[in-house]
Amino acid sequence: MREGYRNELKATKADVVETGRLVIEMTRDAVTSLVEGDVDLAERVIASDDAIDSRCLALEERALEIIATQFPVARDLRLLYSLAHISMHMERMGDLGVNIAKAARRTAARRGPRTLYDLIRAQGNLVHRVLEAMLDAFETNDLELAYKLKEMDEPIDHLFKQFFRELSRLQDEDDIEWASSMVLASRYLERIADHAVDIGERLVYMVTGAFEAFDETNEGQEP
Amino acid sequence: MTPLSGALKPDAPDGSAKFTVRDLDFYYGDFHALTGMNIDIRENSVTAFIGPSGCGKSTFLRCLNRMNDLIPGTRVDGTITLDGQDIYSSGVDPVDLRRRVGMIFQQPNPFPMSIYDNVAFGPRLHGMKKKDELDAVVEQALMRANLWKEVKDIMDRGGLTLSGGQQQRLCIARVLAVQPDVLLMDEPCSAIDPTSVQKVEDLMDELKNTVTIIIVTHNMQQAARVSQETAFFLQERQGEAAELIEFGRTTDIFTSPHDRRTEDYITGRFG
Numbered sequence: 001m002r003e004g005y006r007n008e009l010k011a012t013k014a015d016v017v018e019t020g021r022l023v024i025e026m027t028r029d030a031v032t033s034l035v036e037g038d039v040d041l042a043e044r045v046i047a048s049d050d051a052i053d054s055r056c057l058a059l060e061e062r063a064l065e066i067i068a069t070q071f072p073v074a075r076d077l078r079l080l081y082s083l084a085h086i087s088m089h090m091e092r093m094g095d096l097g098v099n100i101a102k103a104a105r106r107t108a109a110r111r112g113p114r115t116l117y118d119l120i121r122a123q124g125n126l127v128h129r130v131l132e133a134m135l136d137a138f139e140t141n142d143l144e145l146a147y148k149l150k151e152m153d154e155p156i157d158h159l160f161k162q163f164f165r166e167l168s169r170l171q172d173e174d175d176i177e178w179a180s181s182m183v184l185a186s187r188y189l190e191r192i193a194d195h196a197v198d199i200g201e202r203l204v205y206m207v208t209g210a211f212e213a214f215d216e217t218n219e220g221q222e223p
Numbered sequence: 224m225t226p227l228s229g230a231l232k233p234d235a236p237d238g239s240a241k242f243t244v245r246d247l248d249f250y251y252g253d254f255h256a257l258t259g260m261n262i263d264i265r266e267n268s269v270t271a272f273i274g275p276s277g278c279g280k281s282t283f284l285r286c287l288n289r290m291n292d293l294i295p296g297t298r299v300d301g302t303i304t305l306d307g308q309d310i311y312s313s314g315v316d317p318v319d320l321r322r323r324v325g326m327i328f329q330q331p332n333p334f335p336m337s338i339y340d341n342v343a344f345g346p347r348l349h350g351m352k353k354k355d356e357l358d359a360v361v362e363q364a365l366m367r368a369n370l371w372k373e374v375k376d377i378m379d380r381g382g383l384t385l386s387g388g389q390q391q392r393l394c395i396a397r398v399l400a401v402q403p404d405v406l407l408m409d410e411p412c413s414a415i416d417p418t419s420v421q422k423v424e425d426l427m428d429e430l431k432n433t434v435t436i437i438i439v440t441h442n443m444q445q446a447a448r449v450s451q452e453t454a455f456f457l458q459e460r461q462g463e464a465a466e467l468i469e470f471g472r473t474t475d476i477f478t479s480p481h482d483r484r485t486e487d488y489i490t491g492r493f494g
Contacts, residue, residue, distance in 0.1 A: 002491040002492075005491065006491075071443070071444050072490070073443070073447070073477045073478070073489045073490055074477065074478065074479065074480055074485075074486045074489055074490050075486060075490065076490050077477070077478060078478065078479070208479075209478060209479025210479075
């Protein structure tokens, strides 16, 4: 029944996964550009955001079109409704990736203390894991994995706090200017993971039909 | 929600159920058509029955005003109460029941007589003779059916000269003229044009304030638009009795149904 419609839903879901892959790649490159002071890579990251933005917009349009023409209900409706939120989160993750790349551009000329690079690299790796898990959970409707996202996010928040503590030990004025860009980058990474957790909440709704907030404290924070 | 055998029961405020159906089984001779039906139909609301063809929706609908009694060899087990009274008990006059529980069919079926006489038919049958009383009842019924403005100057014209959509509203007016409590609508919009469908749906929305409406529809968008509660019927295998799979708030049924079979049907995976 409704083969064309079913295929359209599958293709839309595949589009989300594809966009998610781009976001993951972009985040990874943004962190690499920051840690290695690679300005060229940072520029490529910044340029890649347009593609993510247009994909997210296209996803929303596609979801709207299916809603308007196919009268989706139940799990199909929940999928399409969730897509609007998921694409919005992915678009913001892309923006945060751009911010990290811009921080890389600002800080590339000066190398700061090694410990802070190590911390941001470690934080980047953890964020990468959360994003991969988020995308896997979406692709396979894996509720258990969706619920784990919040737990996986916690060490990222801790690393951000640790980053802040390391920062407070710096004395030199130049270091502080450099470090303020770095701490912002760490904050952006932490927010990217928060978006992934928010997507996890949407996944739970998508699969079960129940709205659940994993953590109310994320609400109202800046993107 | 409290699961009952054969259905999910929406939370209904005390005393708000118009019909209460318990453990209903229905037979056409040897054929076991419906089994284990449990449902509370909320008063002054629209309840939609959905499901694939042959799933027992119309059979169940016709149990509610004993229309099936007219088919030889049919049998009902279990109870159906209307306002607390068992409609299959010996004290109930089926003709009076069908006045209280009116029915609208897929194909508009005006009588071959004038618009006025179509609407006055029921009240006359129940003994109303005075012209001024009949005039008032006819006008009121046509107004309730949102047809008065279109026909008030052509009341002597034959009911069959009206458009399909107008004929369906004329049939609704004919039923309303005898002051029913309940309106059973068996695919009332399947044979009329989209503008008329809209008018009938608007009419249902108005009428539900004073009449309990149950609609059988194959159009799930219509069920979602017009009803507050939805029941999903299914005959799982050919030759088996149909069951009431799920009953719940229409919003819940169309966003998060409990039963996988409901979900598969409404999302078009079968049927």
